Amino acid sequence: MSKIIETLKLEHRLFRRYLDLFDQEMKAFEAGRSPRYELLEALLDYFTTFPDEWHHRKEDLVYDVMVTRSDVARSALYDLRIEHERLGAGAKKFGEHISDLRLGSDLPMNVIVEAGKTYSRLLRRHMVKEDDVFFPMAERYLTLQDWRDIEQTVQSSRNDPELSARLDRIDGVAGSIESIASSERY
Ligand SMILES: [Fe+2]
Numbered sequence: 131m132s133k134i135i136e137t138l139k140l141e142h143r144l145f146r147r148y149l150d151l152f153d154q155e156m157k158a159f160e161a162g163r164s165p166r167y168e169l170l171e172a173l174l175d176y177f178t179t180f181p182d183e184w185h186h187r188k189e190d191l192v193y194d195v196m197v198t199r200s201d202v203a204r205s206a207l208y209d210l211r212i213e214h215e216r217l218g219a220g221a222k223k224f225g226e227h228i229s230d231l232r233l234g235s236d237l238p239m240n241v242i243v244e245a246g247k248t249y250s251r252l253l254r255r256h257m258v259k260e261d262d263v264f265f266p267m268a269e270r271y272l273t274l275q276d277w278r279d280i281e282q283t284v285q286s287s288r289n290d291p292e293l294s295a296r297l298d299r300i301d302g303v304a305g306s307i308e309s310i311a312s313s314e315r316y
Contacts, residue, residue: 199271
C-alpha cells in the first residue's frame with residue numbers, strides 16, 4: 131500500500147474516533163444535558179481546519195491524477211472534490227450554530243442537533259466511499275511514479291512555514307481533544 135493511502139486511512143480512523151466523541155456530545159444535547167462545550171469546540175476546531183487544510187488536500191492530489199488515468203474511476207467518484215467542499219461548509223455551519231448558542235442565541239436545540247448529526251453522517255458516509263472505492267481504485271490506477279510525484283508535492287507543501295504553523299496548531303487542538311475526552315464527564 132502506498133504511504134499516502136496508509137496515512138489517509140490512519141487519518142480516517144482518527145476522524146471516526148473524534149466523530150464518536152462528537153456523537154456522544156450530540157446525544158447529551160438531545161437528552162437535555164449540557165454538552166461538554168470545551169470538547170465540542172475543540173472537535174469543531176479540528177473538523178473545520180484539519181480536513182480542509184491537509185487531509186482533503188492530499189486526497190485531491192491523488193484524485194486529480196486518478197481521474198486522468200481512468201474513465202471508470204472518474205464516473206465512479208464524481209465528484210469527490212465537491213463532497214470535500216460540502217463537508218467543509220457543513221462543519222462551518224455547525225460551528226456557527228454553536229458559537230451563536232454560546233452568545234445566547236435562541237436557536238431551537240433540534241436545529242443545532244440536526245446540523246451536527248447531518249455533518250457526522252455525511253463525513254462517515256464519505257469516508258466509507260473513500261475507503262471502499264477511492265483508495266482501492268487509486269492503488270490500482272496510479273503508477274509508482276505518480277505516487278512519488280504526489281509524495282514530493284505533499285512534502286514540499288508540508289515544508290511551507292505558514293502551513294506548517296497551522297498544522298502544528300491543529301496538533302495542539304488534537305492534544306486538547308485527547309485530554310478533555312479522557313477526563314471525567316462532570
Ligand atoms: Fe478522506
